[in-house]
Amino acid sequence: MNRNYIRINMTFKEKLYEIIFEAETKEGKLFDEVLLLLIILSVITLSLESIDTFHVKFKNIFLILEVFFTVIFTIEYLLRIYCIKKPLKYMTSFFGIIDLLSFLPSYLEIFFPGIHYIISIRVLRLLRIFRILKMYRFSTHAKILYLAIKMSRYKIAVFLFAVLNIVIVIGTIMYMIEGPDNGFDNIPKSIYWAIVTLTTVGYGDISPKTPLGQLIASLLMITGYGIIAVPTGIMTYEINKIQSKELTVEACPACGRDGHDKDAIYCKFCGEKLN
């Protein structure tokens, strides 16, 4: 009746599921660690391959490595489909699509050799890291940050909406003042300039030339410099609230919604008893 006994009676499919999808057993952890390593190595390979001199010199090595990663990720994908109970649900989930995109572009290149750039989409395999990390160490800290962002999402949305309105209006006004002669070719480009300025990035690829344009740009910069305080203030409040233990990071076991008070016994959304 002990845990080991149960495991002996597991089918091969169930064991495979435990190894691939979970991280509680020794084998499951090993699988995750190997996968993590492969993902990181494949992204590094991908990056180095894009450097012209490397691409020419080590063409064959890159080809072999890419075939290796593609085969591994294909096998892994097929195994996942094989051992999961609802394969279709997995295949259409966010991580299912990411898993598919991590090897599919490599096959496409065989049939359409011209699309060299497109296959860089394989970089999306990097996102698979998040599934693996989900089960590990930093997760409490990640949960706190995630919850802080989630809690402040409406206020952040209001802030971003105001920012969007500012950049559209100022962008258009600058298009009128500066015009195509000074690099403000059209309204979308002027809005792009306004975003570059408000966020204090300031490439300098487009910059106002007329005194009036420079005056309005100055106002926009000071606005951008000042209103950064708004999201910061929101986030500080939320992190403080969560950390001060007023809120728990645990989600409701029934409805899955979080943000419950530390002393809450029942879920405030569905009435389910909390852990």
Place this chain on the structure above:
Amino acid sequence: MNRNYIRINMTFKEKLYEIIFEAETKEGKLFDEVLLLLIILSVITLSLESIDTFHVKFKNIFLILEVFFTVIFTIEYLLRIYCIKKPLKYMTSFFGIIDLLSFLPSYLEIFFPGIHYIISIRVLRLLRIFRILKMYRFSTHAKILYLAIKMSRYKIAVFLFAVLNIVIVIGTIMYMIEGPDNGFDNIPKSIYWAIVTLTTVGYGDISPKTPLGQLIASLLMITGYGIIAVPTGIMTYEINKIQSKELTVEACPACGRDGHDKDAIYCKFCGEKLN
């Protein structure tokens, strides 16, 4: 004596007012949603029209769309004047002027075809969004942010005043050190450079060339990098105060001023009983 009964007895003018100016009825909500859509579409049209290749290719489509939006907004404006009790007060209000500016420039172009740039002022119709949104979902969150900004306005003003003094003094000093040869053509332009630097935008269109200029610029950058902490600290305090429920976002029904303590029963400004 019920609400429905009252509505039946409303005049056409009163019903129109309810639909156009309020959002409590089904028709009122629909009106707002259609208007919101039209505003967004018209701003997108305006933006795309400013792109040269599009302007040449789809000239007629843009013309038809602009006539359509102009006619709609004109009718809407006339209806607003018709159904409101005090038309003059509306016409001279902030939103009344914005409403007028959202279609007037299009008529001006018919009579003065050369002023193509100027008519981009139509982008101000974007600001009409704020009236519509006033009645909706995000309004509690927007109110909190608005109140936080309002509460900290004097401190922000003190901060901006200090910033203004810094950029004027440093701008002038840099004009003396670098001079027109290094792009610091005159004092207003040097002040513009100081703002670009202090706010950490840093276009690079003007940058110090002399060692002494670079030293002073370094000090200005570090100042700008450090004092951003001031508005952030102010805003964080205010958001925290409001969110912690010490303050309510509700305004006094009598005098309209806000910033009341949560446990306040009477308005601290006019003595009126609060809700």
Place this chain on the structure above:
Amino acid sequence: MNRNYIRINMTFKEKLYEIIFEAETKEGKLFDEVLLLLIILSVITLSLESIDTFHVKFKNIFLILEVFFTVIFTIEYLLRIYCIKKPLKYMTSFFGIIDLLSFLPSYLEIFFPGIHYIISIRVLRLLRIFRILKMYRFSTHAKILYLAIKMSRYKIAVFLFAVLNIVIVIGTIMYMIEGPDNGFDNIPKSIYWAIVTLTTVGYGDISPKTPLGQLIASLLMITGYGIIAVPTGIMTYEINKIQSKELTVEACPACGRDGHDKDAIYCKFCGEKLN
């Protein structure tokens, strides 16, 4: 025995002192307002004069205005010396020197006509605004910000010291990696680049060209992006502490030091009874 009676018995010198140095009487306020206006106008004149086209067109107007401001500020300075009890102490004080610098450069130009740039030092007269504002409205808010900065000065100093060490070490390393060929001409210039990068200004006048240089620059940027949180956190804490009424903005009447707890009855530095 009333206040008025006392004022009648004041000497002319005492009255003058009250008008010029204080702002409690009607005449004192008027004097401050006129002076404020003159300072702002003279700085605007100074700025506009530096624009080449204006300088050529309105040369005589600028000359007349400058003579006017110079004469006014000279008379004001002489009156201040006349009516104050300790003229030498005033003349060597910060504001005394600023007052002198606000008109002295104009006289120097008469005798040394070549030093056109230098006389822009007159912009320092802008700093005189702070003396005038000291007595007015925003002073409570300004005091809170000033106190917050004062309270956090040691922590800010530690932070700036760490920043200084980072930019010197990284600047020198980048000089070794990039060298004069890529614009990192010498160590001081490389340190200047490091400051431009760490503070996220990023002019782009100097930017790394080698892969290793770009890697180190990336680390420096992320460092700069992250450690801005440190002064912000410090300042937020101090503003919160002061605003939460734990601290009073009032200074000790005996020793002049501030930072006392709200409930303090005696100065914690000198034991004097507080107001």
Place this chain on the structure above:
Amino acid sequence: MNRNYIRINMTFKEKLYEIIFEAETKEGKLFDEVLLLLIILSVITLSLESIDTFHVKFKNIFLILEVFFTVIFTIEYLLRIYCIKKPLKYMTSFFGIIDLLSFLPSYLEIFFPGIHYIISIRVLRLLRIFRILKMYRFSTHAKILYLAIKMSRYKIAVFLFAVLNIVIVIGTIMYMIEGPDNGFDNIPKSIYWAIVTLTTVGYGDISPKTPLGQLIASLLMITGYGIIAVPTGIMTYEINKIQSKELTVEACPACGRDGHDKDAIYCKFCGEKLN
């Protein structure tokens, strides 16, 4: 039996240790101050030497100064080895290596005269300042900041990990969209661009040219502008917590770990009684 008596009986070696490694005696403090001055002077010399015109003009002076600093630091290093109990442990410690690197490169230049750039590694002697400062005034404030950074290290790591993923994915996507024609030569360089943009540095040496690229860049900028709030919120919370006296900056005398509550009597890590 008093302190003085003990000191009289100290051996020369012990006295030397007290002077060089500690700062409690008058001689120890003087030693530290002289050393601090020498370090700062040698770094200034190093910086000025890298300026071409100075290097040519004052070649001999720089040579003499460098020989002087090298000899002093060599003697100091040898004395440190002589008087410390465990010389090997010191030599392999962080500060031991820094001490060695502060004079070793100068000797290397004698034998390998070509490696002029490399010897700038001497700038690392600047880091020696931290050992000296460890014992002085600002240390309480430095400890608070250090503790705040230490306490938030896991959350900062989660944040940096998310940032790293964003810049890799967006960098690769931009490589596909913009390509080598617009300066996005390869994926590492595109990632470098993404870091420059997300951190709001914005050199402008590489900037998107295509409309789609500018759209994605805009999203990246707004992301970077918004998520700066996350580390700021974390740091503010930690500084607040430490400053509010919930935590003490003192480390456990037994295990050396810090982060103890103010009212803790025993170390929560090893059970040792705290001071």
